[in-house]
Amino acid sequence: MEALTTKIDEISLIADHYLVKAKSINNSYFNEFLEVAAILKTLLTKKEWEFWFTEKMLVKQGPFAEKAFIQNAVETSVVRFFGEKFPTNFKVEVKVNPHNDKNVDCQFLDSSYKFNIEVKCSDFVSKEKIDDTDAFKFGTIGRPKDRGEEAFKTISSALDLGLTQQGKDLIPHLHLKKMDNNLKDFLESAHEKFNPVPRDNEVNILIVGCDDYMDVQNWMNYLWAPKGLFTENSFSDIAKYSNVDMVVFTNQYFKHSKFYDKRVIDCWSIAKGFNLISSNPHRLKSKQAAMKHFIKLLPNFSKELERYTIPGSLPNYIMNPTKVISFIKDNLEKKQNKYLFEEK
Secondary structure, eight states: OHHHHHHHHTTTTOTTOHHHHHHHTTOHHHHHHHHHHHHHHHHSOHHHHHHIIIIISOOSSSOOOHHHHHHHHHHHHHHHHHHHHOOTTOEEEEOOOTTSOOOEEEEEEETTEEEEEEEEEOOOHHHHHHHTSOSEEEOOSSOOTTTTHHHHHHHHHHHHHHHHHTTOOOOOEEEOOOOHHHHHHHHHHHHHHSOSSOOTTEEEEEEEEOOSHHHHHHHHHHHHSTTOTTSTTOSSOGGGGTTOOEEEEETHHHHHTTGGGSOOOOTTOGGGSOEEEEEOTTOSSOOHHHHHHHHHHSOOOHHHHHHOOOSSOOOHHHHGGGHHHHIIIIIIIIITOOOSSSOO
């Protein structure tokens, strides 16, 4: 990997480039990158590897596109895991839908099963802008009939009155950015790439890169909260994503974004990340055996989360929308001493 390091040295003036920064501060993020580069070199053709290195990892002269790099790094973390684990007949950029020229990110085989993987990741720009604003922030779980507007107005008026009575300046009231439409778009985009003729031994999987533990909770709610995309009363047309058999949420966006401000390790593979798997109840075919096989292949906490009960006696409809958060903080970190986002 000496030649690769030399290439990165050649862009050292691009100080905000993640790889330049990681190398300059001797962060483990850089050594992990060298590992993934070596692994991909054995899996990809020379042309594919050079494209990945230059165009996806942005090792070239020019402004550093942080969000594009993170999205490609999330994809790389997924491709590395499955390619390293199942190198025989592993492929990237595979056409599986005979009716168009769109490719899935990778495909691998195990036993008698074939798995098609599509990776998506939001840039989180709008969300982060709101998160960084000094304001009262309001969010809803699921899709209530009025989107929570009546409650928003009532609470906002009370907060403004309280500040006025204290002689303090008013601050903005903002809606937290909901990304359920992003997930809908991810599902529909993946749907178009997968073969519309389902086979029992072929599973189509969408993997979504998520941010911190609260963000993972939000994405789970986009699937399962009232009118969520995997519920019976989905706010969207379920036929537009029925080719998707499973969705995986992974905390890979968190692992990569601003890594230098965090205590993160194992950034370049989903093997030791926080992964949750959901099967699409609206999928075209059952595929139970193949899907159960996939669940065994990818380390995940779905079964543990399912068995977990939040301490207390509140009804499930109140506790379930925060179950992921409680599971991570109370169970994994506090009780099991497992820190899958930042090291303790």
